[in-house]
Amino acid sequence: MVVKSQLKLIKSLHQKKNRIQHGLFIIEGEKGIADALANDLTPYKLLSSQVGSNVNSFEKISEKEFSQISALKNPNGYLGVFKIPKQAALDFKDWVVVLDGLQDPGNLGTIIRLCDWFGIKQILCSPDTVDVYNPKVVQASMGSLTRVSVYYEPIIPLINGCKVPIYGTFMEGTPIAKIAFKTPGIIVFGNEGNGISAELSKHITDKVTIQAHESSAAESLNVANAAAIVFYEMRRELLKG
Amino acid sequence: MVVKSQLKLIKSLHQKKNRIQHGLFIIEGEKGIADALANDLTPYKLLSSQVGSNVNSFEKISEKEFSQISALKNPNGYLGVFKIPKQAALDFKDWVVVLDGLQDPGNLGTIIRLCDWFGIKQILCSPDTVDVYNPKVVQASMGSLTRVSVYYEPIIPLINGCKVPIYGTFMEGTPIAKIAFKTPGIIVFGNEGNGISAELSKHITDKVTIQAHESSAAESLNVANAAAIVFYEMRRELLKG
Structure with a gap:
């Protein structure tokens, strides 16, 4: 039995301040929830408006209740509330992607998915970057969020003094196909409008x-498309086999 | 003076059948409208809720009226209605990108923008692909729509007998970095869920x-990210300089 106050708490998790206060965030969709459980995230509540044999571990709520707590336009009937996991310390001995003021939740989610695809485990965001536990980010990351660590810290103090190459995309620079990427390194992407x-x-x-x-x-590439190309080129020789 | 019946007509252009019936579509945003005018698209009406010296060619409407005709959550105050342009015949002597049942308007818009970036001028869509004049597609294409021709035709009869290579992305295939792309060719991308x-x-x-x-x-790449990587690799030697 899910009571009103719990639904209210869950709905409040659409806002960042409440996610921080409660240490909880929402994953919607059966697949994303299964991924989170497989990756040992701790569930706080699993709710479903669906009837079916595969939903035994979910508490049943009505469709009306579900639409109140879902952040999606077209809710899919499965919502998990998870504890925000503790992360290992950031380690510059492996690749780190830096995002400097990214605003669009779809872009952050897509970049998390790309990092997962290309074997990059760490993303360092400037504090003004969109929150990783924003429901739209979680949705766009398609389950990859559970396999990539995302940190929020002022960037310059952390990378200052790092002895690894720091790559960044600019309108003027070396053509990327001419870059011999050295591992490990840091790859920086900027804000959608201002770089x-x-x-x-x-x-x-x-x-x-x-x-x-x-x-x-065309004036520019979308930042997630730019990231796709940079990660691909960075891994090109390795994946060529 | 913009009358009520005109606002109603413009709002009806959010639906595909009305766009086809009237031969008109909507571009929102000052930049996209300027691009369309620079590319000789024929304006039917240019409307703005903004006051300013640079909006002389726009008819003024109230913010309330504007919010009625805008397809955006956060309207930006500039909306152009344009005639759907006639296009030159599809020409397989140049690159053609084929989209087989793409459903997401953001993906189609992003792929149009990528085609523009990488110098691909023609996109052939299966009839069940999302409509190119859908306001969300127009928005995501960021003005590139006016420089890339998009066709809707049953695909197989058109590519059958073409003497150019037909590339397609699959989970199993030749690693893309090993492909020596031959110009011209056809590049096929599938539906988001089914390929x-x-x-x-x-x-x-x-x-x-x-x-x-x-x-x-990760189970898959987003189709627009896959397109970014394929187009990049296809142009890699040329752009390396």
Whole structure:
């Protein structure tokens, strides 16, 4: 039996301050919830509006109750509340992706999924980057969130003095296919509109650019698409086999 | 002076059948509208709820009226209604991207933007692919729609007998970095959930795969990210300079 106060608590987790206060966040969808359980995240509540044999571990609620707690336009009937996990310390001996003020939840979710695909386990976000436990980020990450650690810290103090290359994407830089990526390293992506901040730019050791075709009049690439290409090129030799 | 019946007509353009009936579609945002005008699209109406010196060519409407015709959650105050342009015939002597049943408007818009970036001018969509003049597609294409031609036709009759290579992305195939792309060619991407249809798969001459890192447990890449990587690899030698 799920009581009203619990539904109210769950709904409150759509807001960051409440997620922090309670140490809880929401995953929607059967697949994402199964992934979280398989990755040893601790469930606080598993709720479903669906009737079926495979939902024994879920508490049943009505569709009306479900639509009140879901953050999705088209709720899929499965919602898990999980404890926000403690993470291992950030380790610059392995690849770190740095996100400098990313605002779009879909972009962060997609970049988490890309990191998972390309074997990158750590993302360091500036404190003004969109929150990783935002329901839209969780949704777009398609379960990869449970396999990639995401940190929020002021960036410059952490990367200052790191002895690894710091790659960053710019409109002007070395064509990315000419870059011989050294492992480990740091790869920086900037805000959707403004790119990498001037202050952080000073710390970039290797400016890389994804060139457009000479016939192109497009102004920019979406940051998640840029990340896809950079991660692909960084792993290209390894994955070529 | 914009009358009520005109606002009603414009709002009706959110639906595909009305866009087809009237031969009109909507572009929102100052930049996208400027792009469309620069690319010789014919405006039917330019409307704005903003006051300013740079909006002389726009008819002024109230914010309330604007919110009625906008398809955006956060309207930006500029909306252009344009005539759907006539397109040149599809030409397999240049690159053609084929989309087989793509459903997500954001994905189609992003792929149009990527095509523009990488100098691909033609996209052939199966009739069940999301409509290119859907306001969310127009929004995600960020102005690139005016520089890339998008066709809707049954695919197999058109590519059958084409003497160019037909590349398609699959979970199993040749690692993409090992593919020597021949120009021109056709590149096929499938539906978000089901991939390329079985019937169309038979026509693929080169199955390519974007391998995941051995540590990855991600199930798939988003189709727009896959397209970013395929287009990048296809243009890699050319753009390396």
